[in-house]
Amino acid sequence: MKIKMLIAIFLLLSSTLFADGYNPTTLVVPPFKHTFGYSRITRSSLKMVAGDKIKFNNPQGIAAVKLRALDDKSTKKDDDELTVFAVNSGDHEIFYNKGYKWFGTYGGFGSGEGKLWNPMGICANPLGDIWVADTKNDRVVKLYCDSMNLEFVKSVGEYGLFDGEFDAPSDIAMDPKGRVYVADTGNDRIQVFSKDGEFLFSFSGTADFHLIKPTAIDVIGKIERWSFYNEGFIVVVDDNRTRVVQFTMDGKPLSSISTYGLGIENARLGYIAIDYYNNIYVTDENNSQIHIFDRKLKFITSFGREGTGSAEFYHPRGITIWKRFGQVFVLGKNEAQYYWIGVDAYVKGVFPAIFTEERPGVTISLFITQPAHINVKIFTKEKGELVRTLVPKLKRDIGEENIVWDGLNNDGTLVPPGKYEIKVTLRPTYSSKGSFEKKMTCYAERQ
Template structure:
């Protein structure tokens, strides 16, 4: 059993514990907060409050724990009995300096010593209380059970002590990491200083470049965070506006008005909450950039090596190769070659690379029902079905030239087209194939309506190697031929000499199915994947060269990643995908 502290020890303990940490004076009417810290009632009443809706909160001056203020104010917090006991002990010891005996408290109801403890009610009682009000309760003498209860409290205190030790280690670890970061930062600054001092006379311009690079990294990160903050504030404002409107409607509107507007308000609330992705608003940037020095070249003294999502987004994918798909694991395996902007060094974990098959670049509007598209050098050529012309665009989408036919060149229903290696345009136009130069002058044509050699007409058939309104055609890197068999809702695959090899696709709306495929293109520079435009499903479906479904994107509409009856599509030498969004009169570039 533990020995009782000496009189001087008790007096010292009491004096240390009787000072309020707010007013620094002896406690007056002390109250205990849920975090177990105690303060004078009037000190608590003087603390600033934080209001949330209709509830007020205060923060503990010691640990900053947020506590709800009772409806009756700070006076409703529990009395700090430990402080009051210390005050009584302090007064008693000072009045009776030679007394070593403890004074037993008296029951206010019966005037007898409080010698019993009721375990049922968790209360200290006298002998009369134990007989009258606690007759069948678990009562025991305090002198017999106090040690047991103290032991129980110490057992309950064990997890607290254990967690306290863990937190001490955590704080120590955080302090060590803080010191490491500060030392690393100071070390980097010192490295920069020494390096610049050594070669200042010849590398002053490079030093300014390095400083500018560091500032650009900082500004880029701050810019990203600024955009995120504005987006988050905008989303918050939007939610608050919706909430205010609904609350005002409920408070001021009649039942009939509220019920009439109920559906509209619920749809709007669902729409607003659905369009806000909270995950995208968490911080994308970190303060994790360091100096990587290189003094081998007098023209380049170093780089700030950093992880930056902004710089990562600006990287250019040079090549994607070794593409493999594992359907059971729902994963892909490929090699990736990237080029960072400004030749800067970018250090990123692999987990930060998020690959998307359909990153939208831009759209080129005001094209009258585009049907076929082909890319060559720095130009993109498009057939405008309703405009009965061929339009040549530059890489930025600006119209360079419009070929409307002249002399012995007439366009009836221009559809598919291709650019030859010697820069001539081949154009499918009704029953013939026309060859013209880049200025629209006639070179040659073949075909007429019919079923004989070099005659064209809608063939009909659903067997392998037969077609029902064939439209798009593409060649892969091995020379294999892929044909979009539109009215059979499939893609047929042939050898270079025309022998049927395989087919894939059936008419339906599900993933991996096809509904009126019009255009087809193969990413021969990168992945080797087959892209098919579905006129009936208003989307683009992607397959492997063996016909295995990979993904799809798009739906009916005129917004980003939406199409209306897409037709021709093609890849350029840089891997950009051009899609004729015919129903929206635009060319979409991915």
């Protein structure tokens, strides 16, 4: 079987741009040399690769990691080659890739060792520690991956409401120290365990703020290796999958945001992932989108729509991000997709659009969805002659950015009357850096 067929377990054929101009680029399809032309896998392509061994049946959580056991220390060329673990809840199993050549499964219906019952969330670390929220067994299960096989280590918990007991746990996450955080859905709380599964503490909010049936969780620690800000926090989805809540590492509420408050109708929030810049990504199964927030839980943008093309999803559930390279895997109802983190932006306006000698200059107002290096050049509209290089590779953060052109050319004199074309180029700071750039054009006039 060809290698490009083998690697397609989590990848799908890159699609073309849309005739309606839809082309969001907060996430972008990796280049051909990285994916062999594949960035999505569907039911039919999965069957071509894995035969009847693996079928999409209520897929849920997903985790991607660079296992140390598979890391060739003599080269960096394999550093982006990940092992991806996906929960196939309807078949009570986990499926995963063994390098680029083989696939494995673990589980099957049951409650004994090596068995699962409608598992939901999953997390993994480079040491090979894998934790699964074994939902209908009211427990969490620790596994170990030796690079090729998943092995049972232990199970923790049983049905109940006391410390270390669960009622339908839905999701699970690990911090850099190996501590385990469990969304104990039926008990309206988060439980925290040591790396060996010993109960540490739980939290459910405060007297004024309560968790309501938490269904998803992710965490980033202060000592996270691949984190720009080196700050720690916990993010939870709760309240009938309509609210995102941020907590400190010891369970104190920081902020919350509701889909109702954002005006997002019919939302059904799924799973959570956090990137290198601590931005928060939450899937929305009903709207076939990913909602993205900054590290303070301020809404940035919604990415995607329902469909089968690029930047389109079919009821996305699980999401995971390998922070080092910004590799994003999204697991949908009957598909899996692979993206890199890019950058998107739009021009809010040029103010004023017309300037004079008495009042020279304009402000170019942009909104940016990812940190980016920005370059702005001014050209005459009629002849396309460069008159000013305004912002040479200046790094700007997420959100609104206002860039001032004083109306002068590169020689420091006021440009003559006429129309001017403002070309803005944004380049990602990592992930798709070097393989993608976003270009926009706006206009100003000097009278």
